[in-house]
Amino acid sequence: MPQPTGVPPIHVDHLPYATRLQARGLDAVDLVVVHCTELPDLATARAFGEQVRYPGSGTGNSGHWYIDRDGRIVEYVPPERVAHHVRGHNARSVGIELVNRGRWPDWLAVAHQAMDEPYPDAQVEALLALLGHLRATLPALRHIAGHEDLDTERVPASDDPAVTVARKRDPGPLFPWPRVLAGCGLQRIP
Template sequence: MINNRISTISFFKKISYNKKLQQRSIDDINLIVIHCTELPDLRVAREYAERIIYPSGTGNCGHFYIDTDGQTYQWVDLERVAHHVRGFNTTSIGIELSHPGRYPNWYHADDQDITQNYPQQQITSLLKLLDTLKISIPALRFITGHEQLDTEMITAKDQPNIKIRRKIDPGPTFPWATISKHTQLSFLETTEDYE
């Protein structure tokens, strides 16, 4: 059973609307999307994730969250479709890394650089989770970042004459080279590469 394998490395604390999310088969999952929360800590990330924004009584949330100390939490069942990336939710797993990103000025033109590194213990936990998911989900083939899938440009809040990326996570400090050495998943560079 998938959840039994994951429970050896994860702590479970489901989101309040977990059972309201659309159901799916594990066989439909073939993609992992890496995110960073772009918030100061996991407590604030939980507050954002608990916000109800859809008529179904659900909100935006990943399946897994990995704190800076490496602790891993599963907030959404794998058999549920989490709202974490436009257009790819039904076939993907969202993994959120606690990281400030561009917080608090996400959409200000002069605050578009993500410079903080990801802690080693967080990346180690991510690699363990990726290994577990790959073993548990036979159809799992791809991994990518949120920024590869959501490429929308928006107007900067502080400078309306400048366009910026809506999503740039996990960002340039994320160690993709380390991830690619330790996983058998194929990196998805663009949406055109996705089958």
């Protein structure tokens, strides 16, 4: 079935447990949370998303959409389901994961806190197209935030427990916030 004009191509590949995630009305979503996978590629992100981390419900951690470096968008969880992507904000938000190494593979090591992989133009353009689509389909959508804006917990470093590091830093210092905010029509949560 062809998509309407202006809708970015979205490849649907729902996680095996997507239908077990809590259902909600689309009017409950007022926030988009931007993440980076902090993994090397989309295949690794998929394998991580398929892992069951909540045995009681048989579900795991995942964003709703993943955008690869070349701009390809894949839907892992439909927006009418509550995905586990950011503590304390899942019920009101959808999550967009950008494939980016971040701090991989030593996320919490003191020496690996630099996030130096830039976001390619194709990926940022796909993000803006997806955000435009979401604004048109999620009636209450008004806000955007980075994962690091909402989860500010600091934890002991994996290689030096005397030092604390940010538990979440994504999408990180190279994420082009000015460009995204200028093009998305959403307000960033401070």
